[in-house]
Amino acid sequence: MNQVQVKIENITKKFGAVKAVDDLSIDIQPGELFTLLGPSGCGKTTLLRTIAGFNYQNSGQIFFNGKNIDRLPPHKRDTGMVFQTYAIFPFLTVSENVAYGLKARKIRGKELKEKVSRALELVRMTEYKDRRPDQLSGGQQQRIAVARAIVIEPKVLLMDEPLSNLDAKLRVEMRTDIRHLQKKLGITMIYVTHDQEEALDISDRIAVLEKGKIAQVGTPWEIYQRPISSYVADFIGTSNFSLIKQNTISKSGDKFKVIFQNKSIHLHSDLLPYKDDVIFSIRPEALKIMSDDEILPENWFSFTSRISETTYLGSKFVYVLDTPMGDSYQVTVVNPDRDDMEDVGKMIRVGFSLNDLTIFPVGGNS
Amino acid sequence: MISLPKKRFDIWYIPVIIVIACYGLFLLYPVYNVIKSSFFNESGSTITFNSYVKFFTVPYYYRALLNTLCLGFFGTLIILLITLPLAYFYTRTRIFGHVAIGTIIWIPYLTPAFIGAYTWLILFGKFGLVTKFLISIGFENPPTISGLGGILVIFVLSYYPFGFVLLKGAFETIDPSLEESAENLGSSPFRRFWTVTLPAATPSILNAGLMVFIIIIDAFGIPAIVGIGVPVLTTLVYGEFTSEIGGPPIMAATGSTILLSISLTILIIQRVYLKKRSYFSRGVARPKMVNPKLGKKIILTLIFLIVLILSLLPIITIIISAFTKADGPVLRYGTWTLENFEKTLYSVWVPLKTSVMLAFGSSILDLLLGGLMGYVIVRKGKLLGTFMDAFTSLPLGIPGVLLGIGLVISFSSRPILLAGTGFIIVIAYFVRRLPHPIRTVSSLLSQINPDVEEASVNLGVPPIKTFYKVTTRMVLPGIITGGLLAWTSSIADLTCTILIFSAKWKTLTIETYSQIRGDQYGAASVLGLFLMITVVTPVFILNILNDRKKRKEMVEE
Numbered sequence: 001m002n003q004v005q006v007k008i009e010n011i012t013k014k015f016g017a018v019k020a021v022d023d024l025s026i027d028i029q030p031g032e033l034f035t036l037l038g039p040s041g042c043g044k045t046t047l048l049r050t051i052a053g054f055n056y057q058n059s060g061q062i063f064f065n066g067k068n069i070d071r072l073p074p075h076k077r078d079t080g081m082v083f084q085t086y087a088i089f090p091f092l093t094v095s096e097n098v099a100y101g102l103k104a105r106k107i108r109g110k111e112l113k114e115k116v117s118r119a120l121e122l123v124r125m126t127e128y129k130d131r132r133p134d135q136l137s138g139g140q141q142q143r144i145a146v147a148r149a150i151v152i153e154p155k156v157l158l159m160d161e162p163l164s165n166l167d168a169k170l171r172v173e174m175r176t177d178i179r180h181l182q183k184k185l186g187i188t189m190i191y192v193t194h195d196q197e198e199a200l201d202i203s204d205r206i207a208v209l210e211k212g213k214i215a216q217v218g219t220p221w222e223i224y225q226r227p228i229s230s231y232v233a234d235f236i237g238t239s240n241f242s243l244i245k246q247n248t249i250s251k252s253g254d255k256f257k258v259i260f261q262n263k264s265i266h267l268h269s270d271l272l273p274y275k276d277d278v279i280f281s282i283r284p285e286a287l288k289i290m291s292d293d294e295i296l297p298e299n300w301f302s303f304t305s306r307i308s309e310t311t312y313l314g315s316k317f318v319y320v321l322d323t324p325m326g327d328s329y330q331v332t333v334v335n336p337d338r339d340d341m342e343d344v345g346k347m348i349r350v351g352f353s354l355n356d357l358t359i360f361p362v363g364g365n366s
Numbered sequence: 367m368i369s370l371p372k373k374r375f376d377i378w379y380i381p382v383i384i385v386i387a388c389y390g391l392f393l394l395y396p397v398y399n400v401i402k403s404s405f406f407n408e409s410g411s412t413i414t415f416n417s418y419v420k421f422f423t424v425p426y427y428y429r430a431l432l433n434t435l436c437l438g439f440f441g442t443l444i445i446l447l448i449t450l451p452l453a454y455f456y457t458r459t460r461i462f463g464h465v466a467i468g469t470i471i472w473i474p475y476l477t478p479a480f481i482g483a484y485t486w487l488i489l490f491g492k493f494g495l496v497t498k499f500l501i502s503i504g505f506e507n508p509p510t511i512s513g514l515g516g517i518l519v520i521f522v523l524s525y526y527p528f529g530f531v532l533l534k535g536a537f538e539t540i541d542p543s544l545e546e547s548a549e550n551l552g553s554s555p556f557r558r559f560w561t562v563t564l565p566a567a568t569p570s571i572l573n574a575g576l577m578v579f580i581i582i583i584d585a586f587g588i589p590a591i592v593g594i595g596v597p598v599l600t601t602l603v604y605g606e607f608t609s610e611i612g613g614p615p616i617m618a619a620t621g622s623t624i625l626l627s628i629s630l631t632i633l634i635i636q637r638v639y640l641k642k643r644s645y646f647s648r649g650v651a652r653p654k655m656v657n658p659k660l661g662k663k664i665i666l667t668l669i670f671l672i673v674l675i676l677s678l679l680p681i682i683t684i685i686i687s688a689f690t691k692a693d694g695p696v697l698r699y700g701t702w703t704l705e706n707f708e709k710t711l712y713s714v715w716v717p718l719k720t721s722v723m724l725a726f727g728s729s730i731l732d733l734l735l736g737g738l739m740g741y742v743i744v745r746k747g748k749l750l751g752t753f754m755d756a757f758t759s760l761p762l763g764i765p766g767v768l769l770g771i772g773l774v775i776s777f778s779s780r781p782i783l784l785a786g787t788g789f790i791i792v793i794a795y796f797v798r799r800l801p802h803p804i805r806t807v808s809s810l811l812s813q814i815n816p817d818v819e820e821a822s823v824n825l826g827v828p829p830i831k832t833f834y835k836v837t838t839r840m841v842l843p844g845i846i847t848g849g850l851l852a853w854t855s856s857i858a859d860l861t862c863t864i865l866i867f868s869a870k871w872k873t874l875t876i877e878t879y880s881q882i883r884g885d886q887y888g889a890a891s892v893l894g895l896f897l898m899i900t901v902v903t904p905v906f907i908l909n910i911l912n913d914r915k916k917r918k919e920m921v922e923e
């Protein structure tokens with residue numbers, strides 16, 4: 001299989017004064033499912049369209065397998081794009097839609113037929129092959145768009161929020177399908193979404209974007225468990241933050257002593273490489289409710305806080321705590337028992353493993 | 367949408383340049399010549415305002431202006447007052463035969479206005495059927511359609527469908543949630559109309575009014591046929607121009623320049639207004655239709671029936687008259703005959719062929735360049751789009767008589783000697799009707815997501831090929847509708863044609879008009895019938911094709 005490596009080097013794309021993509025570089029490995037994740041307006045679509053050739057970058061270069069493609073017009077880049085709106089040709093039937101790109105590649109006759117029916121099989125749309133697009137549901141149109149893009153066996157698949165117009169249940173189904181399909185075909189894929197759960201579920205690696213720049217690149221696990229800035233931590237799931245002032249950190253032996261929630265906490269020096277104010281971040285599900293007499297395990301830390309709010313969500317129970325440092329923390333109790341639920345105003349003890357503590361400098365990574 | 371590395375010469379500039387060149391040479395240059403000659407003296411050597419002084423002091427001239435303004439104002443007012451309730455009820459209540467009524471009501475608008483005027487003359491004129499009937503039952507002075515009042519009535523009868531269609535569109539596109547929320551707040555239907563619907567529709571109503579006004583002041587056929595003794599600007603200009611052969615047509619130029627200043631003012635007001643339409647939802651949601659109580663439903667249906675009969679009367683009249691024995695302007699009803707056809711048929715074919723050729727040529731040009739311009743306006747960037755949109759709508763504000771005069775005085779001598787050729791007629795039709803396909807295509811295209819075209823490029827089809835494989839395909843209905851509009855209005859054109867035709871290039875409208883003026887009602891009816899058939903046939907063919915397609919799709923499902 002001829003898999004393609006995509007190298008994006010210092011790409012900048014401006015619209016007037018707005019830098020939609022700002023000096024951005026990424027290396028995407030052959031056969032990788034790579035996700036661009038970020039809030040609306042952060043430049044995901046612009047970057048994708050620049051790769052497809054619909055925008056032309058102000059500076060920087062793009063390489064497919066080491067070959068510069070900047071001079072190639074969009075119709076010669078051999079990318080397969082799935083648009084957010086699906087962009088199905090309304091005047092063609094389902095199979096004519098799928099055949100469109102093949103015909104442009106001068107594929108005719110039996111070969112054409114076979115490829116079309118294979119692609120329709122892959123997206124499980126064979127029985128609809130003679131339908132008109134306006135008789136199809138959103139999910140079906142989305143499958144057609146995918147089939148139309150994969151059938152040409154492009155160098156790279158580009159998907160721009162392909163699931164955002166579907167309902168929640170279908171969205172989960174489809175993203176599993178897309179991942180299976182991508183792994184089966186082995187085509188390098190760049191996937192755009194603003195949905196962090198989708199990104200974590202589907203990707204090999206994720207780039208979290210912030211205002212046209214990369215905030216962090218990593219595997220889903222790294223992005224979720226080891227965010228390198230409060231922006232990433234906040235964008236990926238909810239998180240609890242505490243600002244730690246520089247003057248509350250002091251050196252003691254080969255460790256640092258930090259005053260956290262009015263108690264001393266001793267951290268290994270490589271956990272705390274910064275010389276400035278830092279932010280402590282702990283995921284709500286990493287915090288564990290403990291009884292007062294429970295013995296703290298090795299490498300754990302606990303503190304006591306007042307419950308300021310409670311929310312019952314069926315599968316989980318959420319406390320909002322007023323911590324001793326005056327921060328507002330969320331704690332989730334998964335699969336709660338009746339006895340687990342405490343009332344507002346009560347004091348409870350929460351603890352967490354120091355492995356679940358993430359530390360980053362104020363104002364992001366610089 | 368797609369920008370390439372090094373900007374080469376964009377191929378899309380070619381049609382843009384062609385259109386700008388055509389407008390420059392065949393629209394702006396003639397208009398400039400007319401305006402210029404209105405400011406020069408007889409010998410063309412010094413600039414004067416004499417002609418304007420003369421225009422505003424001699425009653426013969428300024429009366430025409432007053433008549434035009436008066437007809438325009440009251441005609442528009444009456445049409446709005448009639449069509450406002452019609453359009454409102456049509457869009458909000460179910461009546462019997464809803465669809466049929468909506469279709470048939472178009473007929474007078476498809477009918478060339480001067481044919482309509484002619485049929486009303488047949489019915490209500492000095493020898494008119496109704497007039498004679500009224501005299502026979504004892505009326506001494508039955509109402510006739512002469513004078514200002516008469517023209518006003520004919521204008522209203524000829525152009526109310528236009529007002530109706532525009533207002534129908536206005537009421538259909540008001541965001542239904544506006545009305546629904548008013549309903550939720552407990553507003554009565556009557557109150558809701560006055561406090562919500564009407565204010566929301568006001569910009570569109572004003573817009574419709576302005577368009578009707580322009581059509582009325584621009585019309586030549588109706589005042590020329592029913593308005594003997596009531597000069598308006600168009601007939602005045604025509605009269606001055608045809609009698610001033612020899613010297614420069616100064617008064618004709620002056621009159622048409624004044625007409626131009628009125629219609630351009632209206633066009634500018636209209637464009638400013640169009641910008642501010644904000645109460646409208648984008649298409650999808652339609653207002654709720656209520657099913658009224660039977661009594662109310664019957665009354666409403668009857669009202670629409672009367673309107674329908676008025677719409678159909680001209681076509682019925684002209685069919686009957688074509689088969690009725692005629693002595694000059696006197697038609698002997700009840701005496702069925704084919705005599706008119708026998709006498710006239712030999713003189714039908716040549717003008718029919720001429721009309722079809724000229725209108726066909728110009729409509730093809732219109733739909734080709736109109737389609738390309740529609741694309742440029744929507745897809746080729748805001749700056750170029752806005753400019754071309756405004757620039758290409760210029761003909762809407764330029765009166766036909768003025769363009770006719772301008773073309774004649776601009777191209778009667780070398781180096782470009784075009785006067786008297788068929789080419790100049792094609793050009794005039796082409797330039798005048800180009801805004802139609804541009805409008806229909808651009809409004810359709812602006813609702814189509816550019817993603818679809820980009821998807822085609824992404825799949826490996828180059829932009830130009832994508833344009834004709836995908837874009838053209840998707841805007842085809844707009845191209846056809848726009849081309850058809852260009853066709854019907856070119857075939858039916860009298861206002862401009864009458865100034866630029868020559869003996870070799872006599873159109874059906876010219877032939878019909880001269881038979882009417884020559885009091886040959888038998889021949890006029892036959893010619894008029896053929897004229898209507900040529901106008902309406904493509905519309906019907908299209909409807910039939912559409913129906914077939916719909917039925918075929920239903921079978922497929």
Ligand SMILES: Nc1ncnc2c1ncn2[C@@H]1O[C@H](COP(=O)(O)OP(=O)(O)O)[C@@H](O)[C@H]1O
Nearest residue numbers: 015018020038039040041042043044045046047
């Ligand atoms: N064609 C354009 N013209 C001007 N500004 C644009 C254009 N496309 C995108 N932008 C701007 O660039 C930024 C990034 O947009 P986009 O790439 O669409 O974001 P995302 O896909 O992440 O929501 C936004 O501020 C947007 O307003």
Ligand SMILES: [Mg+2]
Nearest residue numbers: 041044045046
């Ligand atoms: Mg986007």
